[in-house]
Amino acid sequence: MDIAPAFWHIDLIKKLEEQKVIIGSVSDTGSLLELKSGNCDETGNIIFLNLLSLGIKYSPKALVKLKNDYSAKGITLIQLWEDIWESRPVQVINRLLSLLGLNQQxxxxxxxxxxxxxxxxxxxxxxxxxxxxxxxxxxxxxxxxxxxxxxxxxxxxxxxxxxxxxxxxxxxxxxxxxxxxxxxxxxxxxxxxxxxxxxxxxxxxxxxxxxxxxxxxxxxxxxxxxxxxxxxxxxxxxxxxxxxxxxxxxxxxxxxxxxxxxxxxxxxxxxxxxxxxx
Structure with missing residues (x-):
């Protein structure tokens, strides 16, 4: 059964797509996303974004392991909490664009x-x-x-x-x-x-x-x-x-x-x- 994404996920994805970011879902829940710039090839800038909603009990140990597993492969994984998105959406988008090498002078x-x-x-x-x-x-x-x-x-x-x-x-x-x-x-x-x-x-x-x-x-x-x-x-x-x-x-x-x-x-x-x- 498909799980509907949280409203803040939809808002985030919409704003990223407006900036020409290509987005792919890596998990069934849609909370783990692959982000890459629209003009990068397989060796271009790619980051992964783990979306963490308030009110859900996560395991610190599991999230640290997830971060370390990606890091061991040379992959950047960002842990984004819902409250950070709600309070600083402009800054979040700009930071992600910077990590992807987009819109940079x-x-x-x-x-x-x-x-x-x-x-x-x-x-x-x-x-x-x-x-x-x-x-x-x-x-x-x-x-x-x-x-x-x-x-x-x-x-x-x-x-x-x-x-x-x-x-x-x-x-x-x-x-x-x-x-x-x-x-x-x-x-x-x-x-x-x-x-x-x-x-x-x-x-x-x-x-x-x-x-x-x-x-x-x-x-x-x-x-x-x-x-x-x-x-x-x-x-x-x-x-x-x-x-x-x-x-x-x-x-x-x-x-x-x-x-x-x-x-x-x-x-x-x-x-x-x-x-x-x-």
Whole structure:
């Protein structure tokens, strides 16, 4: 018996088809999709998209295994939760198009200039172009091309790592995004180099979300994988759609637990770019 796809599946597929993405179903339920660009051949960009609906009990172990099985074959598998689609549909589509190599304009990093931006400017940019939106940061750097921001990276304050040494400092790369449809070649590397010259840390640390990334981009920049974090439980507010990790649940969670739906991610990869000869 055929199973009717969820309404959000239909909406997602429609928007992808409008962007000339070729879509094939890999599972009977229609929740596992193969995506490829309209002009790619058998060796072109292909990604797989696993659609996860709220209210269905999934096994973190099974989803991590599925991700690892595809990764072992050199295939990109994205885990897309319903609440992410409902709250950030434009950003989801743009990220998928970028992974497929579609609708891309290339800008060389050497043709851009680095400029500091305010928290408000960074938040506005991330709300437009990053899947997780903006977040408070200490350093916010933009790449400017012809007077316009084409990419932004945000960083934490410099933190002393006394367990390593009294004079050892680390900085976290918190967010990086570029304008939809624009690839700034060497852009992230240029922003990180500028931050290093400005703050002079001993390392730069960041995380890759395994739902969306394998961390390959960081490895190309010289980052070292130091830790793989397991799947984390997350709670989604039914009314606001906002996500909360377990250690940051709001006070009303105890009073009205039915307001929150449990989901999870498939883990994170922790990367460090070691400097100063380490």
């Amino acid at each position: 290339r800008v060389h990093g050497r043709q851009t200039t680095v400029s500091p931006v305010s928290q408000t400017e960074a938040d506005h940019f991330m709300d437009q172009y990053h899947l997780q939106g903006g977040v408070k940061s200490r350093y916010r750097l933009a790449l400017m091309s012809k007077g316009e921001m084409v990419a932004v990276a945000t960083f934490s304050a410099r933190r002393r790592m006394s367990l390593i040494a009294e004079t050892y400092y680390s900085v976290e790369l918190i967010r990086f995004a570029s304008v939809s449809g624009v690839v700034v070649q060497g852009g992230l590397s240029k922003l990180i180099r500028h931050l290093i010259n400005l703050v002079k840390p001993d390392d730069v640390m960041t995380y890759a979300d395994l739902d969306w990334s394998s961390g390959a981009a960081y490895e190309k920049l010289g980052f070292t994988l130091v830790h793989t974090q397991p799947a984390s439980e997350i709670w989604v507010s039914r009314s606001s759609g906002k996500r909360y990790f377990e250690h940051r649940l709001p006070p009303d969670f105890v009073l009205d637990p039915a307001e929150y739906i449990p989901v999870f991610n498939t883990g994170n990869l922790k990367y460090i770019l070691y400097l100063n000869g380490r």
